[in-house]
Amino acid sequence: MKRVLAFTLGFLTAIGGFLDVGDLVANSLVGARFGMSLAWVLPVGVVGAALFTEMSARVSAISGRATFDLVRERMGARAGLANLLASYTITLLTLAAEIGGVALALEIATSVHYLLWVPVVLVLVWIVLWRLPFQAMEQTYGLLGLALVAFGVALWQLGPDWGALLGGALHPAPPPGEDWPTWWYYAIAVFGAAMTPYTVLFFSSSGVEEGWTKKDLGQARTNVFIGFPLGGLLALAVMACAAVVFMPAAIQVEHLSQVALPVAAGLGRIGLAVVIVGLFAATFGAALEAALAAGYSVSQYFGWAWGKARAPASAPRFHSAVLLTLLLGTAVILTSLDPIKVTEYSIVLSAAALPLTYLPILIVANDRDYLGEHVNSRVTNALATGYLVLVLVVSVATLPLMVYTKAGQ
């Protein structure tokens, strides 16, 4: 059983990368508007996210310290501060979007307005963070998130033209009526959603929470190499469902409630109920992930005692940082800003700030003082350097594209 559950941390982390509210809406929106022509971005994102997450897991397992704990030590306070500012701001926006996402999932189930659910969600998230042991939290939401497999089953039931779907995926170009800048803007959105910094922060710090050592490297890699591709596959199913149901009807995805409709079309009420559980679990899991990641980043930068496993009395500033971030995220959503718009901007801004997160990881993962013989291999460095170049290009192109396309309008 332990082996079966070994991937849950990886899958919970992958939810943040591929199935949080931003990913669900972005992938469904992209499928509805561009068909499968942007499907190639998902494997690119899976490989990139898995590559850098494995690196930071290795750093945690070998050094016993989280990656961002070492970033400040290795790169100095100023570079660490740049890293902290970028990742904290994006994580806060993401957390706000996830809190809104959980509230929207509850609205779909009850038709009670999501703003009324927001305070309830805040309390639920805080209770889980406060009371539920780390492993129980990771397994509960990692496993419940698997309910999103319903998208894959629904796609099968919808009986699509598989050849057309594959043909669309193999011909990466904007469909008629769409232009290249907008197509690239959404490619960046899907890529930015997959590579969000908080997932790496969460995973590397979780390794320390779970006391990983050199012996646990195998399990850490299992988590990454099973959890991430599984998350990527489900994201692909979300995109394909939208391409099959929404694209022919010229429906543009603007709301989380629309994302679930193809599952209802394919599987009926039971499938819809399962997918709503999945939406709740995925957004709730991502909210836990983002709240903890915010606390980890601040505490690790300032050198405070940190850890969910630690009692609040022994890590008061960490727990205060998590609570304060939760309150800030909730306040952002209670201003009635559209959670979907918040998440759309957060994933695109995340793409612009990616180098600030991924360059330090690569530097630390090459430092023999920390990793000894476990530093990156030449192949890993070559691949990671290629990704860094990609991430730099993306970060330079994001803002001009955002302005030129009026945020993809």
Place this chain on the structure above:
Amino acid sequence: MFAKSAAGPSARLAVGLAAGLAVAAAAAGCVPGPALTAEGYHRHVEQSATALLSAVRTGTLAARLAEEGRAFGPALDTAVSGAEDDARSVADTFASRQPPTPGEDAVRDRLTGLADNAGDGLGDLRIALRRGDDATARQAAGDLADTAQSLEAVLAAEARR
């Protein structure tokens, strides 16, 4: 492979980046300004008709799922309410734009009417779904299908320009 050095300007870079991101996000989020040319106005017509068609088709999909018993009330109610809000928002924004020349008055009148039909049809569908009134829901779905057809005609005419 990588030199050990503290990146001095990084913090300033981060602050600059954050400010740039905020300005860009604000600029990108702004609704396009008033149409100064016929070309710009027609682009706005096309965007509005596309958004309305999406909202209307979300309604017809929800109506079909309700009729076939494939989804439960709250999920459909939420989807239709979202579509209705979108349609009314598009209608308000479109109505606030002044056509640059009298030559665009006809398309303005036509799309304004269709936007009203879309909002009203989606409102009727939402009420019928909440009441479990199948006959009215079917009627609303039929009206929405007609509106969708007219919106497609507007889009086809714009594409021919």
